[in-house]
Amino acid sequence: MKALALARNMGEGHNHVAAAVAEAFAARGHSCEAMDALDVYLAGQRLLASSGEAAARIEPAPGGRTGRVRDIASRLYCWAALKAPPTFGVVYALGEAYTRTPVPSPIRLANTRYVEATRAFLEEGGYDAVLAPHVFPQETLSMIRKRHPSRMRFFGILTDYACIPFFSEGRVDGYFVPHHDVLEDCVRHGMPRRRLVATGLPVGSAFRRLRSKASARARLGLPPDGPLYLLMSGGVGGAYSTTVCDHLLTRGDATTHVVVLAGRRAEWFRTIAGRFRDDPRVTVVPFTEQVPDFLAAADVTIGKPGAVSSTEAAVAGLPLVHTGAIPGVETKNARFFAERGLSVYARNVGDAAGMATSLLQDPDARARMRAAQAATLFADAADRIVRHVEGVCA
Secondary structure, three states: OEEEEEEOOOOHHHHHHHHHHHHHHHHOOOEEEEEEHHHHHHHHHHHHHHOOOOHHHOOOOHHHOOOOOOOHHHHHHHHHHHHOHHHHHHHHHHHHHHHOOOOOOHHHHHHHOOHHHHHHHHHHHOOOEEEEOOHHHHHHHHHHHHHOOOOOEEEEEOOOOOOOOOOOOOOOOEEEEOOHHHHHHHHHOOOOHHHEEEOOOOOOHHHOOOOOHHHHHHHHOOOOOOOEEEEEOOOOOOOOHHHHHHHHHHHOOOOOEEEEEOOOOHHHHHHHHHHOOOOOOEEEEOOOOOHHHHHHHOOEEEEOOOHHHHHHHHHOOOOEEEOOOOOOHHHHHHHHHHHOOOOEEOOOHHHHHHHHHHHHOOHHHHHHHHHHHHHHOOOOHHHHHHHHHHHHHO
16 A cells, blocks of 8 residues: 655644654555655646646645745744744634634635645555645645545544544545544534544654663763653743743752753754753753653653643653643643543643652652553554554555
């Protein structure tokens, strides 16, 4: 089988899910690559142009650029997540209200422009299945399905623990959701139950096969002994990081160590690294692919409730404190985890350090949380998705 995982560069989680799915397809002997939907669109544009298609079918690149598309939507997402979380919450609420109307959404209309070029790429590639862990390419696939009969099968992957706005709008061949309770939420939003499969949220195999704590700390050059907190800022950084770090250091002693994963934003990395440059108890790390090793090295992790990073930490069996939630789906993710004992939720950033310290000092609480994580989440979600697609495409 030849498959494609089609993501969008809006937060790091969607890329991680696409990579996890591609890895699982490869492990079962299939061909699968993970690509950004805008790269697919540009490649499809070139195919249409070279084949002499009518100019009307060749959509202009956003912003009129012919090189790599400047993804304005991604930049707006990062800005809202970092600078204006309440604005993000208002937009989310408006999206929920819009989803309850029969009118096609602006999201659908915006992504319709990518239909012909994306279809050209997919047909040229001869794919059997395309999986979209983001609602934008899912909308494009839905419109391809509506306009053009095809042997290809299209699937959406819900990467949050609630039915997000516009996820229920499209109509593809199947939808993979992270939990049975979320499946029921999707049904309440009008999605057809027969197309929903509760597989779990895909994470890479490295999060299931961690090194020992001692080995991970040695590999990363971290102190071999003493409490170690992992502060995850998210792919776009998190303004709460310095506050939580200050509180952890105040509550700790000379043996306390805090690792801050600063994400992709170089500016944020420089800010937080400069803030703690004279404190040997703090290690600030720019964007890294070694997250599984940092999870293995840590005793407790603190981070905002992005569904993918939270699932990665939980699959790794790491006690988890949520804080800094962006209003909307992240608050729903945090409630999902906290209500099932998979994490504790500090609604006030100042409380997060206290909750993390309490977890560190209570081995029974950590054991209960790990047991709840193992019982609630499917660590093999990516494999479950591949097996389902194999059955549909057989």
